[in-house]
Every structure is written in C-alpha cells, then in structure tokens.
Amino acid sequence: MNNLPKDFEIFSDARRQGFLKAKEIKDRGENMVGVFCTYTPKEVIYAAGAHPVSLCASNDETIPEAEKHLPKNLCPLIKASYGFALTDKCPYMYFSDLVVGETTCDGKKKMYELLGEIKDTHIMNLPNMKNEESLELWKKEIEKLITKLENKFNVEITEEKLKENIKFCNEERKILKEFYSLGKLVPPPISGYEIYKVLEGANFTFDKKEQNERLTKMIEHLKEVHKNNEGPISKNAPRILITGCPIGGVYEKVVKPLEELGGVVVAFENCSGIKNLEELVDESETPITALAKKYLNIPCSVMSPNKGREEILKNLIDEYQIDGVVEVVLQACHTYAVESYNIRKIVTKDKEIPYIALETDYSQTDFGQIKIRMEAFLELLRSEEHT
Numbered sequence: 001m002n003n004l005p006k007d008f009e010i011f012s013d014a015r016r017q018g019f020l021k022a023k024e025i026k027d028r029g030e031n032m033v034g035v036f037c038t039y040t041p042k043e044v045i046y047a048a049g050a051h052p053v054s055l056c057a058s059n060d061e062t063i064p065e066a067e068k069h070l071p072k073n074l075c076p077l078i079k080a081s082y083g084f085a086l087t088d089k090c091p092y093m094y095f096s097d098l099v100v101g102e103t104t105c106d107g108k109k110k111m112y113e114l115l116g117e118i119k120d121t122h123i124m125n126l127p128n129m130k131n132e133e134s135l136e137l138w139k140k141e142i143e144k145l146i147t148k149l150e151n152k153f154n155v156e157i158t159e160e161k162l163k164e165n166i167k168f169c170n171e172e173r174k175i176l177k178e179f180y181s182l183g184k185l186v187p188p189p190i191s192g193y194e195i196y197k198v199l200e201g202a203n204f205t206f207d208k209k210e211q212n213e214r215l216t217k218m219i220e221h222l223k224e225v226h227k228n229n230e231g232p233i234s235k236n237a238p239r240i241l242i243t244g245c246p247i248g249g250v251y252e253k254v255v256k257p258l259e260e261l262g263g264v265v266v267a268f269e270n271c272s273g274i275k276n277l278e279e280l281v282d283e284s285e286t287p288i289t290a291l292a293k294k295y296l297n298i299p300c301s302v303m304s305p306n307k308g309r310e311e312i313l314k315n316l317i318d319e320y321q322i323d324g325v326v327e328v329v330l331q332a333c334h335t336y337a338v339e340s341y342n343i344r345k346i347v348t349k350d351k352e353i354p355y356i357a358l359e360t361d362y363s364q365t366d367f368g369q370i371k372i373r374m375e376a377f378l379e380l381l382r383s384e385e386h387t
Ligand code: BJ8
Pocket: 036, 037, 038, 039, 075, 076, 077, 078, 104, 105, 106, 107, 108, 245, 246, 271, 298, 300, 301, 302, 330, 332, 333, 334, 335, 336
C-alpha cells in the first residue's frame, strides 16, 4: 500500500473489525438494522437511534446452502445474502434486530419473502418508474418505515431528528465524494483497489465522526502526494471506469488484475461508489419529501427507464478522463444485462472509447479467463492511445 497513512488499513479491515464493534453496540443495548440496498433511506434508521449495517454478502461460502431453497440460476448476490441469513454465519445479519428490503429486482423481492421466515423483515414497495405518482408512493413507504421503526424500537422519530440525520449523512457523503474524486487527478495518488476498499469500509464503520476525521486526513495526505508527484501510479496508466452491478463479491478478480496489469481504476459508478453518493438530500425541503426525491433518483437498472445512469456515465467519462469502461454484470442479473446494450452504445459510439462487459459470479472458476480478457482490453486501450 504505497504512501497510504495507517488509517487506510483501518478502512480496509473495517468489515472484519466491524463485527466486534457490532457486538459492542448490541452489548450497550443499542439497535441494529440490516440493509441490502442503496435505496434504503438510512437517515430514518439513524433517526430511530439505530445503526444501519450493510448485509450484502460478498463471497460464495454459503451459496450451496442457499441453493437448497433458491434456484441455481439466480444472482450470486441474492443467493449469498440469503445463505448467510440461513446459516447464521454473518454476524451483521445475526445482530440485526430488523432487516429492511425493497422491491427492487424480482430475485431480491422473492428472496425477501423467504428471509421474512427467518428474520423480522420490513419490505418497502419501491416504485420502478420515476414520476409524480411514484414520488407520492415512495413518501408513503418512508412514512411506513418510520412507523415500523417507532413501533419496533419504541421511539419517536420527529421531524427534527430526521433533519439532524439528513445533515449527518450528507456530511459523510460530501467527504466520501471528495475522497473518490481523487480519481480525477492525473495520475491518481491512490489505486482503484484502495479507493474501493475505503468506500466499502465506510459501510461497516459505525463511528461516522471518527470516519470523517480519518478520511479528511487521508484526503489531505493524498493531495500532498499528488502535488509532490510521489504517487505510485504512472501518468500513462490507462484510466478505467467500472459500472454495472455491485462488485463487492468480485472486485478482487476484476479490479486487482486490471491494476496489476498496468491499468488504473479511477471511477466506480456502481453502488458503494458514485451511484449512491453523488446526490445529497436537500436540507431545505420537508424531510420526507427530500428523502423520497433523493432515493427515488438513484439511477439503478431496476428503474424503467433509467436514463439517469446514462447521463452520469457520460459526465464521468469526461470528468475522470476515462480511456475505457468495464461493465460488470452478475450472472442472472437481467436488468443490468439488458441495460448493457445501451451502455455499450453510449460508451463506444457517443464517447468513442472501448467498452467490455464481464458476466461473472462469486466463484473463482473464471479468474484466469477474466485476467486474459483484462489483459487484452488493456492492450486495446494502449494501442488506441497511439492512434
Ligand atoms: S440500488 S444495484 S443495491 S438494487 S440483486 S439488481 S445484481 S439481480 S443489487 Fe442493487 Fe439496490 Fe440497484 Fe444498488 Fe441485479 Fe442481483 Fe438484483 Fe442486484
């Protein structure tokens, strides 16, 4: 880990360390709410005095167990998440007093029905279109979540508490955004692998004040590294943007080889990255309306149409001076797989840069094949540079 302060290790290790912190939280008698998706308005959970924690599983350990209940031909993220609940192997799931899920893709919403037999699961009815009716429906769903949390934890969620936590979460978003924007620098002072580790680590860090302080220090340090030209990355390294499905379970086999072979990932459009963090919640609006607008506007492929994702991508390609786009599609994720047709067109025709789509799952069986394809892709990017 070149030039990185020791704080990086803390983020990098946050998922593992978070287990102990989660236990401490439970030992103090505080509540924990497991969430699966970027659409969950976590401000409401904080306003209930509880701690949101990400439950998306990122390895295939429990998939064989999950496949006893779920079809094999299902997205690995869904199978792994359910498998961890089924086997009680994820401490975050174990410590969650409540789980919140949304009606996003078909696989996830049907899995939640089974999950509801194991854990107290509250489902939010997420509309799949962005219009006035959807906004009204989503506001009602946020109100229902408030009622659920109030009853479950015997608390009152006031407008004041919502406003306070909107500010609190916006603060975190601003700092995380400043952090991932370091990828705009040429050369970036930090690898994409390291950026991803920090963004992922934030999902498992409960003390947000401390997290913000550490991040601010790290940003200052990395800006200094860039200014003094002391970074580990060559200014000629092909600059890659990753888009598509969440990559928590596959970044080791996608991002690592890309960077070991001389490329650098400078932007992540996926959840955990820009998709979720780019837009703040409007602090001047009525809290529930502001939350509904922000979350309904997330450009995920479960929305129809999903033009926001195309717009974001075009802007990112310019802002981050992207040389090539890698789209990750998890096996059996129909919504991202279908969108990849238009994403390819935008990248290769409108922006005239190379694009590659990788369909993969959580196993290691295609590791070698992905590496070969990444090598060829980087070769293509290098040859484009010279034409
Ligand atoms: S906001 S990306 S976290 S839905 S589970 S859609 S990969 S088939 S995760 Fe997602 Fe929320 Fe959207 Fe983000 Fe496909 Fe798998 Fe479904 Fe998935």
